Amino acid sequence: MNDAGDGAGAGVRGLRALQAFVFDMDGVMYRGNVAVPGAAAFIAALREAGVPFVFLTNNSTTPPDKVAERMNGMGIPCRAEEVLTSAEVTATTLAGEMPGARVLLVGEEGIRQALAAAGFRFTEDHRQADVVVVGMDRQLTYARLQEAGLAIRRGAPFIATNTDRTLPTPLGLVPGAGSLVAALQAATDREPRVFGKPSPGIYLYALPRLGVPADVTAAVGDRPETDILGGQRAGMRTIGVLTGVGTPESFAAMPPPPDWVFRDLGELNQAYFG
Numbered sequence: 001m002n003d004a005g006d007g008a009g010a011g012v013r014g015l016r017a018l019q020a021f022v023f024d025m026d027g028v029m030y031r032g033n034v035a036v037p038g039a040a041a042f043i044a045a046l047r048e049a050g051v052p053f054v055f056l057t058n059n060s061t062t063p064p065d066k067v068a069e070r071m072n073g074m075g076i077p078c079r080a081e082e083v084l085t086s087a088e089v090t091a092t093t094l095a096g097e098m099p100g101a102r103v104l105l106v107g108e109e110g111i112r113q114a115l116a117a118a119g120f121r122f123t124e125d126h127r128q129a130d131v132v133v134v135g136m137d138r139q140l141t142y143a144r145l146q147e148a149g150l151a152i153r154r155g156a157p158f159i160a161t162n163t164d165r166t167l168p169t170p171l172g173l174v175p176g177a178g179s180l181v182a183a184l185q186a187a188t189d190r191e192p193r194v195f196g197k198p199s200p201g202i203y204l205y206a207l208p209r210l211g212v213p214a215d216v217t218a219a220v221g222d223r224p225e226t227d228i229l230g231g232q233r234a235g236m237r238t239i240g241v242l243t244g245v246g247t248p249e250s251f252a253a254m255p256p257p258p259d260w261v262f263r264d265l266g267e268l269n270q271a272y273f274g
C-alpha cells in the first residue's frame, strides 16, 4: 500500500474505519471486457461483511440492468440497483426541479429511459423545449444539434450528464459526451450544468443509498481528475487504483493526492479485511 495521503485518518486504521465504497467501473472493476484480478473477490467480501457499496458510472447510454448484466458476464456479481449512472442522477434531480418538462435530448437509450421514467416528455423542436439534456449520442445528427443549440439560445437550461471528452475504444480515443457538449458550448457561449464526475452531484446522490456519512465513505477510481477529484469534492475519502489510467506519479501530483493508492482491488481487499 502506498499511503499517499497525509491526513490524520489515512493509514491502515483509517482504511479499516471506512464503512462504504463508491466504485468507478472501467479501469477499476474491469478493463475492456475482462475483470480486474481481485475485483470479484472484493465485491463478494464486502457483501459477506454487509459493507454497502455502489457502482458509479458517467456512462449515460446504458441502463443499469444492462450494466449489471455486463458485469455479471465478466464474473463480477452485480445487481441493477447497485449501479448508479449519470443518467439516473440527472433525470431524478431534474424531476424534482421541473417535473413533466419537455426535454430536447441529445442522448441514447439509458438517459432516454431514465428521463421517461422520471415523467419527462420529449420534443425535437427547439420552440417546444423546456430544457436541453446532453449525453453521449452515437446517432447524433446536425439537425438535432441545431435544435439543441437554438433551444439553449432561447434560454432553455443546458444540462450535461457528463463531460468526458473522449471514450476509449479498440480503435483509440473517440469523441465522448464532453465533445458533444463542447460543440454546444461553442455554438451558444453557454456553460452546462454537469451531473457526472467530477461534479460532486453524483457522489452526494449515492450517499442516502449507502446510509453512512461521506467521511467514512471511500470513492475508488483510476482517474485522478474525475474519480478522485469528484470524491474529494463530495467530502469522501479517496482511493486510487493502478489498473486504469492513473499512475503513482499522477495520483501523487494531485493537490491533495488520494488518501490511499493500491495496485488493484485485490491489494485493497487484503489491506481492508486482512
Ligand SMILES: [Mg+2]
Residues within 6 Å of the ligand: 024, 025, 026, 027, 028, 221, 222, 223, 244
Ligand atoms: Mg475509470
